[in-house]
Amino acid sequence: MKGPSADPDACAAAAGRLWPVATYRAALFFCLWLVLAGVDVADLPAAAAAIAAATWTSLHLLEPSRARRSVRAIARLILLFLYHSVVAGADVAGRALNPRLPLHPGFVTYPSRLSPGLRQNVFTTLTSLLPGTVPAGEEDGEIVYHCLDIRQPVVTDLAAEELALVQALYND
Template identity: 45%
Template sequence: MKRRAVELAARQPYSPRVAAASRVAAFALLWVVLMPSANLGDIAVGLFAAICACATSLWLQPPRQGHLRFFVLISLLPHFLYQSLLAGWDVARRAFDPRMPMQTGLVDCPLDLSPGLPRNTFATITSLLPGSVPCGDNDGALVYHCLDVSQPAVQQLKEEERLFARALVAGDDASQSTGGSS
């Protein structure tokens, strides 16, 4: 029953009003966290600020169809922590052992994630993993600076992309998670 409700929610038609209302609510919540006050004047200013912030965000980043499956993203946290610990250990080993090779360089990682928020979020998440840092974009591929280009960094990043794409739902198709680059 619960799964059916989630599937129906994923197929609901896209509504700019819902996007605007959720942004106003998020900005208002941020205001309450930053300015905890029960004063009516502060609440009015906060609501006005939330509406202005929403209008600006809608202008700068128009809403699109699709959404993030939050619980799937959270389920990736143990994997992310494990990979981060392994990579951190590898970086520390290379930094403190002069015999360990460090062949720094740049690698292009072609991604299937669509440009914009999905790709930027992926770049942000992978920037937290030690050993490789996204540093540019090259014809649809993210450019990463790696400590050791002889390692299979691109294959590891593609696996991370595959896992991250499971948390994305684009448009009305719940099975479509990437905006393929054919």
């Protein structure tokens, strides 16, 4: 039996889906190059090599997805993240400036529904930016978070962040 890579039609279809993604990523890397290095004609050979290498690497490390990205869901994720950042940042600042406010540090576990690997790493990276909680490892398949105050609704907030992330990026 032939594998999918041996079928010429399957290879052509895969290549047809790959070119738009590769072009989009190369354009993003080109914009990044312009921001970091500026516009100089003498840099074009180095820019072309760097963009080609970055695009090739990104296609091999982060394979293109068939998922449709929702602009509305991405905007909701950004707004939710900003809201939680401001609220949690104000809470942390208030605790730091007012020593009478008690801290109840500790650990909570969160049973993420995301598959281990890239998706869970994106989630823990996103949640590590929120003040007051830091991913601290994994225990029995659940993500362990260190929190400044375990009496806060940390698990509920993490569930809201995870749902927003899934709707924004992984709506397969």
